[in-house]
Amino acid sequence: MPTATPAAPHALEPRHVKFDWRHTPVQWLPGDAFATHTINVLHLLFPAGELWFCRVYNKVLPMVTDPQVRADAKGFMRQEALHARSHEGVLKHYCQTHGIDTQPFTDKIDHLFKHFLGEQPFGWKIGHTRFWIRQQLGTIAALEHFFGYLGNWVLNARGLDEAQADPVMLDLLRWHGAEEVEHRMVAYTLFKHMGGNYLERILHMLLVMVILLYLIHQGNRFMMQADPQRPPRRSFLLSWRRSAQAGRLPRLGHVIAAAARYFGPRFTPGDEGDTAQALAYLASSPAASAAQHGGSYRAH
Numbered sequence: 001m002p003t004a005t006p007a008a009p010h011a012l013e014p015r016h017v018k019f020d021w022r023h024t025p026v027q028w029l030p031g032d033a034f035a036t037h038t039i040n041v042l043h044l045l046f047p048a049g050e051l052w053f054c055r056v057y058n059k060v061l062p063m064v065t066d067p068q069v070r071a072d073a074k075g076f077m078r079q080e081a082l083h084a085r086s087h088e089g090v091l092k093h094y095c096q097t098h099g100i101d102t103q104p105f106t107d108k109i110d111h112l113f114k115h116f117l118g119e120q121p122f123g124w125k126i127g128h129t130r131f132w133i134r135q136q137l138g139t140i141a142a143l144e145h146f147f148g149y150l151g152n153w154v155l156n157a158r159g160l161d162e163a164q165a166d167p168v169m170l171d172l173l174r175w176h177g178a179e180e181v182e183h184r185m186v187a188y189t190l191f192k193h194m195g196g197n198y199l200e201r202i203l204h205m206l207l208v209m210v211i212l213l214y215l216i217h218q219g220n221r222f223m224m225q226a227d228p229q230r231p232p233r234r235s236f237l238l239s240w241r242r243s244a245q246a247g248r249l250p251r252l253g254h255v256i257a258a259a260a261r262y263f264g265p266r267f268t269p270g271d272e273g274d275t276a277q278a279l280a281y282l283a284s285s286p287a288a289s290a291a292q293h294g295g296s297y298r299a300h
């Protein structure tokens with residue numbers, strides 16, 4: 001993995017992208033249905049999750065007193081909104097083309113973000129309180145730490161290239177991953193700006209770790225069952241280990257170690273990932289160039 005380079009201050013701008021999903025096979029990682037559908041869980045989570053980020057940030061913006069933090073939060077929102085829309089495109093086109101109805105699963109995710117983490121958790125009308133806003137911002141910061149880690153992983157995951165992953169799907173993952181690396185400081189800085197403390201940080205990460213691992217496990221099962229090619233189901237942990245050894249998933253131990261780094265008192269997201277590498281990818285993303293020229297990125 002490359003050495004971390006800090007982000008030189010620059011304005012966060014979304015890069016418009018356009019993907020054509022017509023030729024992406026259901027198992028877009030040939031020969032590895034398990035890794036295909038583990039990564040596919042991200043498409044189930046991001047549309048609802050990242051739009052929830054935007055709703056929370058919209059609510060918080062008028063309370064932000066530092067102009068730089070506010071500008072970064074606005075850039076972050078614009079990037080996240082586009083990420084959500086692009087993953088929604090995967091659900092609409094790739095999943096539909098292959099006859100996979102994701103609604104039973106995405107309905108549950110919508111419920112999680114709209115109710116449990118929304119404005120009236122368990123019916124309590126606390127959405128406007130500084131306490132609840134801090135808990136929402138802290139949850140976003142913990143999630144963003146994971147996404148920054150995953151973004152850095154996907155940019156460097158040679159195993160995906162060696163497996164001849166579908167180039168359109170790989171570009172979506174790397175374009176999104178690169179913007180996650182680029183904006184990795186924003187959520188953590190805003191959480192601290194709004195008074196987030198160390199104890200809350202620990203609690204949010206513990207909660208996020210448990211929920212995320214649970215949803216990835218459940219989502220993988222859902223997608224494996226929905227796959228029209230009916231791949232055989234084997235032990236979750238053994239399958240993960242096999243895919244990780246081939247570099248098609250991050251090693252579980254590394255994911256847990258990344259979460260543990262968040263507990264360090266001197267933790268800063270700036271130490272994770274390489275901004276120069278992320279910007280270089282964004283400058284060469286095929287879907288970004290296709291959108292600039294009025295087309296969509298398709299592999300064939």
Ligand SMILES: [Fe+2]
Binds near residue numbers: 050176180
């Ligand atoms: Fe994102």
Ligand SMILES: [Fe+2]
Binds near residue numbers: 080144147179180183
């Ligand atoms: Fe993000």
